[in-house]
Amino acid sequence: RLWLDGGGAEPAELEDLIRFNEAIDQALTESVSFFSSQVDRSRNLLLGMLGHDMRSPLQTIQMTAHHLSKLNDGQDIGAAAARLIRSGARMQGLLDDMLDFSRTKLGLGIRVSPACVDVADLVADELDQLRIAHGKHTIELDVTGDTRAPCDRRRIQQLLGNLVGNAIKYGEPTAAVQVVITGGDREISIAVRNRGPAIPPSVLCRVFEPLERGPAAEARAGTQDSLGLGLYIAREIARAHGGEVDARSDESETVFYGSTSSWRSRCS
Numbered sequence: 001r002l003w004l005d006g007g008g009a010e011p012a013e014l015e016d017l018i019r020f021n022e023a024i025d026q027a028l029t030e031s032v033s034f035f036s037s038q039v040d041r042s043r044n045l046l047l048g049m050l051g052h053d054m055r056s057p058l059q060t061i062q063m064t065a066h067h068l069s070k071l072n073d074g075q076d077i078g079a080a081a082a083r084l085i086r087s088g089a090r091m092q093g094l095l096d097d098m099l100d101f102s103r104t105k106l107g108l109g110i111r112v113s114p115a116c117v118d119v120a121d122l123v124a125d126e127l128d129q130l131r132i133a134h135g136k137h138t139i140e141l142d143v144t145g146d147t148r149a150p151c152d153r154r155r156i157q158q159l160l161g162n163l164v165g166n167a168i169k170y171g172e173p174t175a176a177v178q179v180v181i182t183g184g185d186r187e188i189s190i191a192v193r194n195r196g197p198a199i200p201p202s203v204l205c206r207v208f209e210p211l212e213r214g215p216a217a218e219a220r221a222g223t224q225d226s227l228g229l230g231l232y233i234a235r236e237i238a239r240a241h242g243g244e245v246d247a248r249s250d251e252s253e254t255v256f257y258g259s260t261s262s263w264r265s266r267c268s
Helices: 011-070 078-105 119-133 153-170 230-240
Strands: 115-118 139-144 148-151 177-183 188-194 244-249 254-260
Touching: 011 078, 011 119, 011 153, 011 230, 078 119, 115 119, 119 139, 119 148, 119 153, 119 177, 119 188, 148 153, 153 177, 153 188, 153 230, 153 254, 230 244, 230 254
Parallel strands: 139 177
Antiparallel strands: 115 148, 177 188, 188 254, 244 254
16 A cells, blocks of 8 residues: 555556455465365364264173173173273273374374283274174184284274274175284284175275275165274374284275384383
């Protein structure tokens, strides 16, 4: 405005100045719109992640409570009560994920608290709960090598639960889901195998992205309420442990496999 009042603008220059001001206004509008959409997406992702992972422990609690209601007086209910306690603890942990997810959006990754544990024991405990929640499915476990490593107990169980849940949901119902734990000198790997239709390459390249679902997901029973977050969460947990999660699929089987390696040498 001072420039115009001082007579410093010719008609052509004034037109350029107006176009420049309009460009600044457009850039600001687009920036605000993009920021708002990112905030909304982050909020939806967080709520979806929380709802997705709370279903499994809630299902265990409901089925165990139903079992307790049928027990006769005098029967030992200690094991059933212990399952309820473990599932309740997992639910509390999932609520803490709200803060952890905020860290991932800031580029800090999921927070983990490593301690020296036997990964095979963690997996066996998680599979015990999954067998209760999915009583009609067979889940097999095979362990090879030294599986002791510093890792976050709850996070590793969460990773496994998401991979096995995905295998049960999309695999052949009559075929067993196979979980293979392999301990090596530098890393520990977890592989979840299931039989069923091959995943197309165009879908396989996106399965670990949040809110992504395959084109056939809507046609499968029990998948209508899925938000496509389980594999995304599993990948972020593996990365927090210095590892990665990947997948391969053909007509014979589909395999999701993950590894943890960053703290392997620190556990003796």
